[in-house]
Amino acid sequence: MNFKLEKRNDCQVLTIQEERIDAHNSADLKAELLQLVEQGDEPIIVQLEQVRFIDSSGLGALLSGHKQALAKSGKLLLVNIQQPVLSMFEITRLNRVFEIYTTINEAFAAQS
Amino acid sequence: MSPAIIQVDVIIPTQTRYLDLIGSIGEHIAKEVDSYAGDREALAYHLNLVLTEATANAIKHAHDKEAKDTVRICIHIEEKQLTIKVYDHGQGFDLEAVAKPDFDHPKENGMGLFFIKTLMDSVTYTQQADGNVLEIIKYL
Numbered sequence: 001m002n003f004k005l006e007k008r009n010d011c012q013v014l015t016i017q018e019e020r021i022d023a024h025n026s027a028d029l030k031a032e033l034l035q036l037v038e039q040g041d042e043p044i045i046v047q048l049e050q051v052r053f054i055d056s057s058g059l060g061a062l063l064s065g066h067k068q069a070l071a072k073s074g075k076l077l078l079v080n081i082q083q084p085v086l087s088m089f090e091i092t093r094l095n096r097v098f099e100i101y102t103t104i105n106e107a108f109a110a111q112s
Numbered sequence: 113m114s115p116a117i118i119q120v121d122v123i124i125p126t127q128t129r130y131l132d133l134i135g136s137i138g139e140h141i142a143k144e145v146d147s148y149a150g151d152r153e154a155l156a157y158h159l160n161l162v163l164t165e166a167t168a169n170a171i172k173h174a175h176d177k178e179a180k181d182t183v184r185i186c187i188h189i190e191e192k193q194l195t196i197k198v199y200d201h202g203q204g205f206d207l208e209a210v211a212k213p214d215f216d217h218p219k220e221n222g223m224g225l226f227f228i229k230t231l232m233d234s235v236t237y238t239q240q241a242d243g244n245v246l247e248i249i250k251y252l
Contacts, residue, residue: 022135023168024128053135053157055164056227060220084157091230092223093215 001028005036009108012036015047021058029058033065033076041074045107049080054088066098079104118144120187124167126174134167134185135160141187145194148252158231159194159250163187165224166198166246173202189252196248204244207237 002017014036021029036044046062048054062078069076077099081089089095101107120137124130138159142152163185170183184199210225229235234249 020132020135022128022131022164023171024131053160055131055161055168056221056223057168059223063218064220084153087154087157088161088227091227092213092218094218096215097218 001025001032003029003032007042008104009111011043011045011108011111012040013045013047013104015049016051019050020053021051021061022053022055023057026055026057026061030061030064033061034068037065037068037072037074037076041072043074043111044069044076045104046076046078047080047104048078048082048085051085052082054085056092059088059092059094063094063097075099077101077107077110079107116144116146116189118187118189120185122185122187123182124185126171126181126183128168128171131164131167135164137187138163141189141194145189145252147192162228162231162248163196165227166196166248169224170198170200170202170246173200173205192252194250194252196250198246198248199243200246201243204239205237207235207246 004015004017006013014032018025033044044065066076079101080103081100086095089098101110118141120141122134122137124134139156142156142159148155167183167185174181181201186197188195210222213219213222213226228248232248232250236247238245
């Protein structure tokens with residue numbers, strides 16, 4: 001899986017550089033999120049702007065990261081989700097589980 | 113003029129790298145369904161998703177991970193009905209035993225079949241001596 005990792009405003013920002021998250025690359029995402037959670041206690045922000053398709057394994061990878069972060073009293077936020085992808089969170093009610101922001105600046109503002 | 117019949121038959125190795133190909137076929141087919149009155153963009157995503165989930169499931173349950181093992185996917189559209197059949201040679205599973213997700217305590221697994229059941233109109237899984245078939249129907 002291609003992604004970009006940067007530190008901004010005391011947050012770890014993971015930008016997914018894939019149009020598609022499915023069972024072929026979701027294990028990579030899960031492993032990367034686990035590593036980020038273990039590395040530090042800063043909030044993790046996952047930018048999904050480029051993602052136009054996600055399947056159940058992709059949602060599972062994000063959920064895994066969310067649970068791991070919570071277990072360490074950290075947090076994982078999702079930003080810039082395209083509407084068709086957001087629909088998948090709504091069908092599974094995961095939009096009630098994740099902290100989701102329209103833009104990254106809103107996510108930053110919520111941390112301050 | 114009678115409505116067009118479309119049939120697509122694909123055989124792939126049991127490898128997840130082919131999920132994108134299968135899903136893309138679903139997206140393209142959604143654009144060919146002239147009679148569909150609903151949201152065509154949503155149908156395109158849903159067919160992509162359902163084909164991806166069903167194929168990933170077949171790959172996961174494949175008997176062995178040898179390259180010679182394959183999954184066959186058959187998509188048939190006729191008049192007001194779209195039928196997807198996914199054939200696998202794995203040990204099979206009990207469709208009825210797959211629990212609905214617990215929305216208050218979500219788990220990482222088990223959402224795939226939930227998507228298929230939720231987005232499509234009929235789902236059956238039949239185990240036979242020469243292989244299993246997951247049959248999915250969507251009324252258009």
